[in-house]
Amino acid sequence: xxxxxxxxxxxxxxxxxxxxxxxxxxxxxxxxxxxxxxxxxxxxxxxxxxxxxxxxxxxxxxxxxxxxxxxxxxxxxxxxxxxxxxxxxxxxxxxxxxxxxxxxxxxxxxxxxxxxxxxxxxxxxxxxxxxxxxxxxxxxxxxxxxxxxxxxxxxxxxxxxxxxxxxxxxxxxxxxxxxxxxxxxxxxxxxxxxxxxxxxxxxxxxxxxxxxxxxxxxxxxxxxxxxxxxxxxxxxxxxxxxxxxxxxxxxxxxxxxxxxxxxxxxxxxxxxxxxxxxxxxxxxxxxxxxxxxxxxxxxxxxxxxxxxxx
Amino acid sequence: xxxxxxxxxxxxxxxxxxxxxxxxxxxxxxxxxxxxxxxxxxxxxxxxxxxxxxxxxxxxxxxxxxxxxxxxxxxxxxxxxxxxxxxxxxxxxxxxxxxxxxxxxxxxxxxxxxxxxxxxxxxxxxxxxxxxxxxxxxxxxxxxxxxxxxxxxxxx
Ligand code: FES
Ligand code: FES
Numbered sequence: 001x002x003x004x005x006x007x008x009x010x011x012x013x014x015x016x017x018x019x020x021x022x023x024x025x026x027x028x029x030x031x032x033x034x035x036x037x038x039x040x041x042x043x044x045x046x047x048x049x050x051x052x053x054x055x056x057x058x059x060x061x062x063x064x065x066x067x068x069x070x071x072x073x074x075x076x077x078x079x080x081x082x083x084x085x086x087x088x089x090x091x092x093x094x095x096x097x098x099x100x101x102x103x104x105x106x107x108x109x110x111x112x113x114x115x116x117x118x119x120x121x122x123x124x125x126x127x128x129x130x131x132x133x134x135x136x137x138x139x140x141x142x143x144x145x146x147x148x149x150x151x152x153x154x155x156x157x158x159x160x161x162x163x164x165x166x167x168x169x170x171x172x173x174x175x176x177x178x179x180x181x182x183x184x185x186x187x188x189x190x191x192x193x194x195x196x197x198x199x200x201x202x203x204x205x206x207x208x209x210x211x212x213x214x215x216x217x218x219x220x221x222x223x224x225x226x227x228x229x230x231x232x233x234x235x236x237x238x239x240x241x242x243x244x245x246x247x248x249x250x251x252x253x254x255x256x257x258x259x260x261x262x263x264x265x266x267x268x269x270x271x272x273x274x275x276x277x278x279x280x281x282x283x284x285x286x287x288x289x290x291x292x293x294x295x296x297x298x299x300x301x302x303x304x305x306x307x308x309x310x
Numbered sequence: 311x312x313x314x315x316x317x318x319x320x321x322x323x324x325x326x327x328x329x330x331x332x333x334x335x336x337x338x339x340x341x342x343x344x345x346x347x348x349x350x351x352x353x354x355x356x357x358x359x360x361x362x363x364x365x366x367x368x369x370x371x372x373x374x375x376x377x378x379x380x381x382x383x384x385x386x387x388x389x390x391x392x393x394x395x396x397x398x399x400x401x402x403x404x405x406x407x408x409x410x411x412x413x414x415x416x417x418x419x420x421x422x423x424x425x426x427x428x429x430x431x432x433x434x435x436x437x438x439x440x441x442x443x444x445x446x447x448x449x450x451x452x453x454x455x456x457x458x459x460x461x462x463x464x465x466x
Contacts (some may be wrong), residue, residue, distance in 0.1 A: 006314060006331035006377045036334070036373050036427070037354045049331065051378060079366065102443020103421065104358055107367040108374065190442035191356075299439050 008051040020163035030074035031108035034127035068172040075114025092180030095297040096127040118152040125227035126199030126219035127182040133171040139164030152226035178203040179289025197221030198278035213237040251279035281307040321389030329356035329376040338376035347387040358444030361417040368424040370455035406457040
């Protein structure tokens with residue numbers, strides 16, 4: 001690894017200054033689980049690394065009725081899945097943060113880093129998109145917000161301009177009768193990269209026997225150059241009854257929208273098939289959670305959750 | 311570039327060292343400070359041989375810069391045994407023959423200790439899940455899991 005200047009500012013203002021001075025030759029360090037590997041592989045050879053973990057705003061994790069959920073850009077996964085407020089209101093984020101890498105990686109890796117690294121297969125991004133999350137960014141020209149679905153611009157590239165950094169990810173508190181779920185397919189039990197991932201968020205209305213979808217959001221991983229919001233699939237459910245048929249129709253739309261490639265993790269056709277299966281499951285899991293049922297994620301139980309509408 | 315002065319606590323002892331920005335904690339532990347119990351396997355976060363704790367959190371020391379541990383508390387495998395003898399996990403790894411070449415063992419021990427600190431009575435499923443970031447290429451995992459289960463029963 002080439003040597004560089006290591007800086008650890010304690011305010012956003014200082015961090016922006018340190019980043020702006022170097023432009024493309026500066027990199028932000030949060031958990032380091034992607035950056036340090038990339039430095040070693042010489043994918044980046046920055047002159048300056050700005051460790052942002054001493055800045056209070058990027059370490060904050062808070063849930064409040066008025067402001068919703070705020071996840072500081074450097075908050076590691078293990079703090080996210082241990083948080084009761086997140087578990088209760090944003091179970092789909094708990095799902096995602098529990099399956100990124102192993103325990104050692106989860107001790108350091110942040111959802112902010114997962115987002116900035118902009119991998120098409122990033123597990124947390126579809127979950128964030130499903131919840132309607134926004135990225136809060138600061139730079140030499142002040143603060144701005146970017147919808148998470150617009151944040152990634154290609155494999156490994158994002159919408160940040162030189163001198164800008166991600167401060168936090170925020171999203172509104174879900175209304176009553178809503179739920180979210182994220183799941184992925186990997187050929188192993190743990191420690192792998194999604195062949196396909198699917199996240200869903202639903203808000204339900206109607207009575208318990210005649211539930212209807214008020215709104216739905218569906219997002220996919222590893223089937224396009226960036227994590228993908230499939231707005232049409234969510235929109236197709238609006239006002240529709242909660243049935244196997246309406247869910248299958250939304251999953252078919254997601255399959256249409258997917259643009260998978262063939263690579264060592266799987267051929268494109270296989271991925272397209274998985275999009276159908278996983279979208280249905282993500283929606284069913286989200287519906288069950290909206291109905292107040294416990295739906296375990298891939299690592300919370302020995303068995304697998306049952307993806308059937310009851 | 312000039313060296314960075316870092317003060318931290320390692321296995322309970324206040325420690326200071328000089329490092330370059332590019333040096334990982336793993337490199338400094340092994341090459342500057344003599345804590346060679348921590349092993350390098352993959353050097354990219356896949357094998358867990360370099361597992362240590364930083365402020366009580368289990369991490370891969372190959373994926374943390376040494377400069378990042380300023381004012382932090384680091385725990386390595388050298389901190390497990392006490393004057394009275396081996397840590398119960400070390401004892402059980404011996405009894406269950408949970409190692410062959412041994413290069414993965416310090417990582418498994420540090421990771422298992424972090425598990426028992428967080429969850430004194432883990433199920434077999436929980437142990438296997440927790441240790442998924444630690445690879446062993448010779449012993450297989452059954453003996454390791456059995457040792458941790460056994461140690462969980464005896465560790466206070
Ligand atoms: S050497 Fe650090 S994870 Fe393999
Ligand atoms: S004992 Fe050799 S790798 Fe585990």
